[in-house]
Amino acid sequence: MKRSRILVFTLTFILVTATHFTAFSQKKGLKQIDRKDLYTHLSFIASDDMKGRNTPSKELKIAAQYLASHGASYGLKPLTPGGSFYQNIPLEITTISESGTDLIIVTESGRKTFRFPADFGMSSNSSANVSGEIVFVGGGISAPDLGWDDYEGVDVEGKFVLHLDGDLPETHPINKPENRMMLYNSYRAPRQKGAIGTITIHDERREKDYREKNLDFDNPERGAVIWDEEEYKQRLLEAEDSIPERPYLNVTIRHSVAAELLGVSENELLRMFDMIGNGQQVQGKKLDMTVDLNVEIERKRGHTRNVVAYIEGKDEKLKDEYILIGSHYDHVGERRGEIYNGADDDGSGTVAMLEIAQALSVEKPDRSVILVWHTGEEKGLWGANWFVENCPVPLEKISGMLQMDMISRNAPDSIYVIGSHFLSSELDEISDKTADKQDLIYQSDFYNDPNKRRNFHRNSDHFAYHRAGIPAIFYFCGVHEDLHSPTDTIEKCNFDKMERVTRLVYATCIALGNTKEILKLDNDPKVTLRGKHNISQTRRRR
Numbered sequence: 001m002k003r004s005r006i007l008v009f010t011l012t013f014i015l016v017t018a019t020h021f022t023a024f025s026q027k028k029g030l031k032q033i034d035r036k037d038l039y040t041h042l043s044f045i046a047s048d049d050m051k052g053r054n055t056p057s058k059e060l061k062i063a064a065q066y067l068a069s070h071g072a073s074y075g076l077k078p079l080t081p082g083g084s085f086y087q088n089i090p091l092e093i094t095t096i097s098e099s100g101t102d103l104i105i106v107t108e109s110g111r112k113t114f115r116f117p118a119d120f121g122m123s124s125n126s127s128a129n130v131s132g133e134i135v136f137v138g139g140g141i142s143a144p145d146l147g148w149d150d151y152e153g154v155d156v157e158g159k160f161v162l163h164l165d166g167d168l169p170e171t172h173p174i175n176k177p178e179n180r181m182m183l184y185n186s187y188r189a190p191r192q193k194g195a196i197g198t199i200t201i202h203d204e205r206r207e208k209d210y211r212e213k214n215l216d217f218d219n220p221e222r223g224a225v226i227w228d229e230e231e232y233k234q235r236l237l238e239a240e241d242s243i244p245e246r247p248y249l250n251v252t253i254r255h256s257v258a259a260e261l262l263g264v265s266e267n268e269l270l271r272m273f274d275m276i277g278n279g280q281q282v283q284g285k286k287l288d289m290t291v292d293l294n295v296e297i298e299r300k301r302g303h304t305r306n307v308v309a310y311i312e313g314k315d316e317k318l319k320d321e322y323i324l325i326g327s328h329y330d331h332v333g334e335r336r337g338e339i340y341n342g343a344d345d346d347g348s349g350t351v352a353m354l355e356i357a358q359a360l361s362v363e364k365p366d367r368s369v370i371l372v373w374h375t376g377e378e379k380g381l382w383g384a385n386w387f388v389e390n391c392p393v394p395l396e397k398i399s400g401m402l403q404m405d406m407i408s409r410n411a412p413d414s415i416y417v418i419g420s421h422f423l424s425s426e427l428d429e430i431s432d433k434t435a436d437k438q439d440l441i442y443q444s445d446f447y448n449d450p451n452k453r454r455n456f457h458r459n460s461d462h463f464a465y466h467r468a469g470i471p472a473i474f475y476f477c478g479v480h481e482d483l484h485s486p487t488d489t490i491e492k493c494n495f496d497k498m499e500r501v502t503r504l505v506y507a508t509c510i511a512l513g514n515t516k517e518i519l520k521l522d523n524d525p526k527v528t529l530r531g532k533h534n535i536s537q538t539r540r541r542r
Contacts, residue, residue: 029363029510033355033502035495041070041351045329046343046490053342054333055376056091056223056304063329063350067307067373070354075361076309079370079392087306089375089386091223092232092299094125098219100296103251105261107289112260120253121217125224128247128295132196136162136262138272138282140198142189143174143182150284157194160291162261165203165252166276197249197293201258204273206336210254215337217252223304225382227389249293261287304330306383307373308392309357313513315366322393323513324370324401324470325505326384326461327353328377338486343493345483346377349404349475352502359506365513367399374461377405384461388468388532396530399518400427401472402509403462407501408493409477414442415501416476418457421448423527424471424519427512431473434508441500447476469530471519473508475501 044050044066050059068085078085101116114120137150140163144152150163168175174182190198209215226232259266272282307329313319327349331342341347353371360369370393376382388395407415421428435443447456457463462472477497482488512519521527527534 029359030503030506032359032362033499033506035499037355037358038351038498038502039490039495041354042343042347042490042493045350046341046347048339048341050341052333052340053329053331054220055330055379055382056093056221056302057333060304060330060375064305064307064373064375067329067350067354068309071307071309071357071371074354074357076311076357076371079308079310081392085307085309087308087387087390087392088303089305089382090226090229091302091304092226093221093223093302095221095298096122096124096219097296097298100294102294103253103257104292104294105289106292114253114257117217117219119257120251121219122249122251122295123222124247124249124295124297125222126247126295127297128249128293130196130246130249131290131292133159133290134162134199134261134287135159135284136287137190137284139164139166139168139276140186140189141168141174141183142186143179146173146179146182148174148281150281151189151193154284156190159195160197160199160293161190161195162199162201162258162287164201164272164276164282166273167203168276169279172279191248195248196246197251199261199291200250200252201255201269202252204270207255209336213337218335220333221302223302223376223379225376225386249295251293261289304375304382306375306387308370308387310368310370311357311360311364313366313368314364318366318513319368320397321367321518322370322398323365323367323509324372324398324465325353325356325509326372326374326401326403326465327405328374328383328461330375330378330383332378332484340484340486341489343488343490344406344408344477344480345488346405347490348406348408348493348498352404352407352498352505355502356506356509360509363510365510367513369509369513370398377461381461381464384464388464388535395468395470395532397518398465398470398530399515400424400512401462401465401470402505402512403460403465403472403474404501404505405460405462405474406477406483407475408495408498409480409482411477412494412497414444415497415504416447416456416474416478417443417445418447418474418476419462419466419471420445420473421523422457422466422471423469423521423524425523426515426519427471427473430511430515431508434511435504438504438507440504440507441497443504447478467535468532469521469527469534471521475505 053060080087103114105112142151255266275282328346329350332340374383420431462474466472
């Protein structure tokens with residue numbers, strides 16, 4: 001009997017000690033996540049020197065190197081074949097040739113050439129030579145039900161449509177929320193009516209900005225993922241042997257070019273903008289001239305890259321299963337000479353992952369943890385879709401995914417969680433229990449209604465994993481006025497909130513990594529197994 005008591009006491013002591021040690025270790029891991037370190041990392045990632053981290057860009061490549069080197073210093077290991085922290089994604093990169101692109105106005109008195117990008121701007125992925133007459137349609141607004149139709153009685157078939165990009169008064173009926181669709185339809189009207197292109201006269205504010213800063217129109221590199229190498233090569237061969245279809249071209253012009261086309265002074269042009277601003281229509285007219293628009297595209301091969309790392313789990317059996325943590329480290333680059341720093345979107349999630357990596361070096365779960373800094377989220381979830389398509393571990397071994405995209409703004413004491421119960425009731429339960437236990441920040445499920453508010457669910461990298469049957473949570477602070485703006489800067493980030501959200505995600509990772517079984521898929525009858533079979537070919541590559 002005495003020996004039995006001693007055995008029970010010993011086992012109880014071991015159990016209590018082990019539980020206390022785990023809690024102490026996790027607490028020690030939580031303390032590694034520090035707002036000062038978050039600020040230090042974000043000061044680099046969202047600095048002006050990084051020029052908005054466009055995909056692709058040399059600055060995004062530098063950001064990748066920063067993440068990989070710091071991750072390695074925290075004990076993360078490379079996961080991709082060949083022992084690299086980078087998962088390269090092949091791209092076709094295009095730019096518009098500045099020497100081979102021009103806009104020529106032809107009149108009875110002769111020809112006048114305007115150059116790209118000084119006089120006009122455009123975006124195009126294909127070379128083209130398009131000619132046609134020009135029709136001026138004032139503000140280009142088509143709202144006949146409200147008594148305003150700049151296209152009434154105008155034949156635009158086979159012609160270029162020239163219009164002013166003016167703003168109606170805020171009080172104008174067309175600006176009422178229920179009528180805004182009419183303005184949207186106005187942008188589509190020329191093409192629907194058979195026009196071959198649109199020439200937009202940009203507004204007064206942009207013209208003033210270009211003049212004062214001596215700016216040209218943007219001509220960024222544009223990338224497109226090469227999903228299938230053989231398919232891409234075949235497409236290039238077919239393009240060489242066929243006559244390309246005539247593309248619909250959208251051009252934006254400076255006021256000096258517009259004045260030349262309309263045969264007016266720039267002051268008269270400003271008065272036209274004033275008329276629209278006062279709710280008055282500007283009379284359209286057919287112009288006695290034609291446009292020759294020549295576009296030449298330069299193409300080259302390149303790549304962008306996910307940064308992929310992992311830390312091995314403690315349990316010999318469970319370490320071959322995974323929890324995945326993600327964010328996107330790209331943003332939208334520069335526009336019209338202004339840097340879009342992307343401090344909150346998604347510099348905040350990017351640097352939070354570095355702090356989680358440091359915490360995992362102190363205390364890690366039984367399962368292994370994969371960290372993926374995704375590229376090209378702003379282009380259409382490029383990096384996340386590529387990782388799911390080319391995952392270095394079996395998808396069926398990934399228990400759950402935690403995504404941080406914008407975690408530093410809005411309400412200081414809450415964070416939205418999206419998607420927690422869409423595939424797995426266990427994920428939702430563990431998420432709630434962890435949040436209650438840690439008492440770090442309130443988890444709001446305002447956007448977690450799969451029927452009413454699921455739009456944000458599709459807007460970040462976690463969605464690629466969700467489509468593959470992997471339960472995922474998207475931690476999100478909500479939209480704000482600085483989203484995709486040059487004003488999304490580090491000065492506006494709440495680092496106390498960032499610290500608390502980062503600690504919550506780390507604690508949730510530990511909880512998920514220590515469950516006895518992989519998360520059950522029990523909330524969507526269509527999804528019973530993880531894997532690419534859940535994704536139809538047409539939906540796979542966004």
